[in-house]
Amino acid sequence: MPILEKIKQNIADAVNAALKKKDLVKAADLVYPPNPMFGDISLPCFDLVRKLKKTATEIGEFLVGKIELNDIVVATKAIGPFLNFTFNKTKLAQGVIEEILKSKSKYGVNSIGKNKKVMIEFSNGNTHKEYHIGHLRNICYGDAITKILIANGYKLIPVSYINDFGIHAAKTLWAYQTFYKKYNPPARHVTGKNKGYFLGKIYMRACEELGKNKEAKAAVGLIMKNIESRQGVDYKLWQKTRKWSIDGFAKIHKELGIKFDKIFYESEFIDHGMELVGQLFKKHFLIKSEGAIIADLQKYDLGVMIILRSDGTALYPVADLSLAIEKFKKYKINKSIYIVDARQSLYFKQLFKILELLDFKQEMKHLSHEFVKLPEGMMSSRTGNVITYEDLRKQVLEKSKLEIKKRHKNWNKKKINLVAEKIANGSLKFEMIKVSEDKVIIFDINQALRFDGYTAAYLQYTSARINSISAKAQKQDNKKAIDFSNLDKSKEGELVKKLAKYPEIVKTAGEKYDPSEIAKYLFELAQKFNDYYHSVQVLKAKKEIRQARLVLIMAVKQVLENGLGLLGIEVVEEM
RNA sequence: GCUCUUGUAGUUCAGUGGAUAGAACAAGGGACUCCUAAGCCCUAGACGCAGGUUCGAUUCCUGCCAAGGGCACCA
Secondary structure: OOHHHHHHHHHHHHHHHHHOOOOOOOHHHOEOOOOHHHOOEEEEOHHHHHHHOOOHHHHHHHHHOOOOOOOOEEEEEEEOOEEEEEEOHHHHHHHHHHHHHHHHHHOOOOOOOOOOEEEEEOOOOEOOOOOEHHHHHHHHHHHHHHHHHHHOOOEEEEEEEEEOOOHHHHHHHHHHHHHOHHHOOOOHHHHOOOHHHHHHHHHHHHHHHHHHOOHHHHHHHHHHHHHHHOOOHHHHHHHHHHHHHHHHHHHHHHHHOOOOOEEEEHHHOHHHHHHHHHHHHHOOOOEEEOOEEEEEOHHHOOOEEEEEOOOOOEOHHHHHHHHHHHHHHHHOOOEEEEEEEHHHHHHHHHHHHHHHHOOOOOEEEEEEEOOEEEOOEEOEOOOOEOOEHHHHHHHHHHHHHHHHHHHOOOOOHHHHHHHHHHHHHHHHHHHHHOOOOOOOEEOOHHHHOOOOOOOHHHHHHHHHHHHHHHHHHOOOOOOOOOOHHHOOOHHHHHHHHHHHHHHHHHHHHHHOOOHHHHHHHHHHHHHHHHHHHHHOOOOOOOHHHHHHHHHHHHHHHHHHHHHHHHOOOOOOOOO
16 A cells, blocks of 8 residues: 555544544545645545534644644644644655655556456547547547556556448548559659558548549449449459558557557458347347438437448448447456547447447446647548648657757767657657547647647656766665655655655546546656756765655656656656 | 537646635746756736525536537448
8 A cells, every 4th residue: 555545544543533433534535735834634624514513623623632643644733624734754755765666667556457357449540541630639548548547457458440441441542543543553752651641641632522523422432332342453452552551550559659459440340240230120129210220219318320321331330339249258358448539429328328238238438538629620631621640740750859959969860869759759649648638639739849848848858857867876876774854855845745646646547537637747746856956956965865865856757757657658868 | 409518817728615726838037157958936917607505616506608519321
């Protein structure tokens, strides 16, 4: 149990003992005062008013002398309706720092989700289409949730579900054949290094052209039929280009360092899905209405879900139902999470209701996030108002290299590239994660290209600074027999308290599925550290003090590294 | 029309049924012969509107206003 959790439990026990009640006050009732002047932790007495028939202020005053203290909780003080407790900072510092330096990368992890198997689906891209910054938000959120849930003890199976079989593929193939035929096989100077990216550009062209060319619609329909028949030249071309997109996704995943245990494709589930729909229709679970096959969910207030078009062709739920069932049957999961943007909230309510009616009792969760907008308005393939992942990454990487070159004239290319990659990745991910999921991101490219303020680079820089100190110190110090009473500055106490809170942040982030909790925490920690850094010296302090400060800042570095790790961001040694 | 989400400083965002509503950027000012200035310190600036519940509401409820999403053959 993390030290702060133990302290809270002790305080709750002591308060209950003083009141001669059992479990009246819980560890979770304790809060952190807004100002350290008040104390280190606090019990608001409002909730006790009814049970004790006294005012909150009276309760505080009544309790203040009656709490049994110990070596860490050394004083109590009633301020109005709050009962405040003060810690022995030396003991706390020792407890927290030793815990961090001993647990290392394990500091902050817990086992809440022990023996629970969770499948999480995200980065559901479309082949033959552009991968834009909306997808980037999805994949960063999904990856962070995966890592946060693992830190909370769950067994995670991250998967991606690629839609390779929709009308969008036919549109792209039509434009490819109509305008880019001569580039078959495509030359590198046309496609760039990434043919999937090239297809994305073609898709945008297709949308543009189809807007003004009515006859083309029929041609696209024909191509779609040919793909569905799974034979002929169109199908062959579909197979070939599908691979380009899939390779493109793999490249993106690799660049971002994001791994999936399994990638599903719509084309692999559609046939089984059609069989399933046939069976369900025979059982009258699905019905015919206005020519289409639907699930009538009106009595659950969920309207109707259209499963097959009037012409008998499949809509999205067909493959999705089939896949959902495979997830439960084959992978034996306890919980199925879908990370998909908020526009599909109703869709998932309907899908889950159908699965529930089919007797699947496992927990199903749609983690919705809002979309990404540009200052000029919604991103749209049709109008070409899109920032693709590839374009953004290129810009961020360039800017990152530029900043490095400004500061480190003597670095070689390899080193610059290595560090620039980490800074660029951090920047992309942090921008997507630092905003709560129910807020639309109005994506400002200039903000993404900044490396100061509330950014990943600030956190990486903080870590690099600590690294720089410790690298210089290593030779001179052994870390045995640290005297923690040398950490007597108030800024040190604040830093230690912040470090102690990290395990509960990991817990809350997991419970709330909220990586921005981690981002915010790390930023506050880094701010406290940087303030401290400017107020004292580490290396030039007297030996005993230097040793104590050194272990403190090493603990800060460890927590920064752990927390950034949960967001999929790497620290850099030097920048 | 029904329904979901959002409305906090010039901008982009945090936050809480209670102790002084926090940051970042932008603006203005400052420190540095000191471990990385991608840093630090200081100043100025905000809870859409109206009711209700409460000892207490920016937070909960209702209504209104504003922005955006979803609602039968898109994914």
